[in-house]
Amino acid sequence: MTMPHVFVTMADILNLECDAWLLPTDSFLTISRHWLGAHEDLQQLAAASCGVDFRAGRLFAQAMKDWDQTSPLPVLTAVPNNMVWGPQVVAERIEAFVKAAKDILRGPTSHRPYPLLAMPFFGTAGGGAGRHLGATLRDILDCASDLSERYSVDIVLVLQDRAAFSLAQKLRREAHAAGSGWRPLDAQLQAKAVTLGGKAKAGHIVPFLGAGISVSAGAPTWGQLLERLRDGIDLADASNVDFDRLGPLDHASVLEQMYVDQRGSRAEFEKAVAAVVDLPRYGLAPALLATLPSTGTITLNYDRLFEMACADAQQPRTVLPENGPSVGGEWLLKLHGSVSKPDTIVLTRDDYLGFNSNRAALSALVKAHLLTHHLLFVSFGLADDHFHEIVHDVRRALPSHDPERQQMGTVLSLFDEPHQRLVWSGKLDILPMAGPFPKGTISKDERDAAIQEAGRDMEIFLDMTAAYAADDHSYLLAPAYTRGLSADEFELRQHLLALARQQSTPATAEVWGVISKTLKNLGYVPDAVYTDSADHEN
DSSP, rough: OOOOOOEEEEEOOGGGGSEEEEEEETTTTOOGGGGGGOOTTTTHHHHHHHOOHHHTTTTOOOEESSSOOOOOOEEEEEOOOTTTOOOHHHHHHHHHHHHHHHHHHOOOOOOOOOOOEEEETTTTTTGGGGGHHHHHHHHHHHHHHHHHHHHHEEEEEEEOOOOHHHHHHHHHHHHTTTSSOTTTTTHHHHHHHHHHHHHHHHTEEEEEEEEEHHHHOOOOHHHHHHHHHTTTTGGGGTTTOGGGGGGHHHHHHHHHHHHHHHHHHHHHHHHHHHHHHOSSOHHHHHHHHTOOOOOOEOOOOOHHHHHHHHHTTTTTOOOTTTTOHHHHEEEEEEEEEEBBHHHHHSSSSSHTHHHHHOOOOHHHHHHHHHHHHHEESSSSOOOHHHHHHHHHHHHHOOOOHHHHHHHHEEEESSOOOHHEEEEEEEEEEEESSSSSOOOOOHHHHHHHHHHHHHHHHHHHHHHHHHHOOOOTTTTTSTTTTTTGGOOHHHHHHHHHHHHHTOOOOOGGGHHHHHHHHHHHHHHHOOTTTHHHHOOOOO
16 A cells, blocks of 8 residues: 655756646745746746735745646745744645645646655745754654645655755654654565665665656657657558567667658658657656766666756766766766767667677676676666676676675566566566556556556655665754754764864875865865854754
8 A cells, every 4th residue: 555755855846757846935926046947937927826815925835827737837835924934834834835736736647646746945045944954954854744644745855955965864764763764665675775775875886777767757668669659650651560560679670661761861760769758857766866876877768867867966977978988977878879869779670789799898888887786777677688698798707606696786676577586586686666567457547557656666765775875974064954963963063163173284284185075075164154052952
């Protein structure tokens, strides 16, 4: 049985696929410049949406009217006019946002068991709560958890501040240790998430991403991609072709040839593929995966959603091979090409047959990471022939007498598939999010609901994995975060701040370089005003 959940990630709400999002403003409809990027007429639409009650401060939230239904819905939410903040003020405004969004989203959403509502670190930019960020973050997490259950919605807290993200994950780990948090997952999945989070924190995880992580953003499955490509040409020339009897690679090959015949070049086919999969917003799964610490990521996807999510999470990636060699930075290997260079896309049988000769170096990079890292396969089709070939080559290189060394990674699958466990036994740890796929005669709606529920469980699993992978402690010395600390952390903070205020000498300059770097990583801002003794609350 499902239950609502509160997610936390680093992202940009304007680039995140959700059902509705909190747009911070005030009774004068002041909107910061960043949010204006949501629509060229956002300010005018906001003015037309809000009536006397909102402007007088009697109504705290108002859904935007006349909004494009294909885009996430903004809900204008007002900070207090007197700028006096506290737990009750935060709670009543976030509840107003959730209620206004839920009133509009009365029916089921197209791709989730619960509506997904996104909100920023509300009130901290210019709303007055920015003086006590740690306390406000605690308040937001507490009330979001309560509201998600009361209104049956999923909520994602979208952060863009490294200190806030690190503190939020610490608070959630503490809540889990106390017996709450990530309740939709059973005990076995929770234990696996903690273990994988630890591996990621140690730098041992390399994610391997499949098409499923893009589906929540509206990306097509392989079959849907081929169907949409068929819509772009005249099928009269293929009246004798039984597409249903063709394998996917041959299906794609026939379509490619028809694009060449009818439109004059393969480039038209490549552009059609790119148009179908090039989406403006990423879903929750890429956003959560983008926060995992990893030197590299591998994907078979053509879209640009994961690299967008990484940039918004302040973890930009060098895309291989199109951006050239990566030296010292984090990379994303797009093994089957990218929409940014449609001629690199691997889709037809000829593309697959020519892969080895054209991209041997890329396959070698995958094999090297299979040998040296723990790969985390997410929403990935284990039937891919190219993947089987890579794993086969790596297996031959591993010592056959050491079973533990034969285990190359973990697969997050939607459903329990016993035959896949047999195929990959001793090679991959297959971790299903749900039991076997429902058998017997079921309707399309029932089938879609089962897939949506299992996909959402995978997002919750990734959310927990990311929380236990977080290896940043910049909240400890960040200004205005004192009220988020325990008494022991506050005492440690005081000692470190005293150290930070000491002056280096020529004899200690070299070691002070190391100390200064460490203090900065812990959130210290040399020019900030620290008033810790007045701000701390246990």
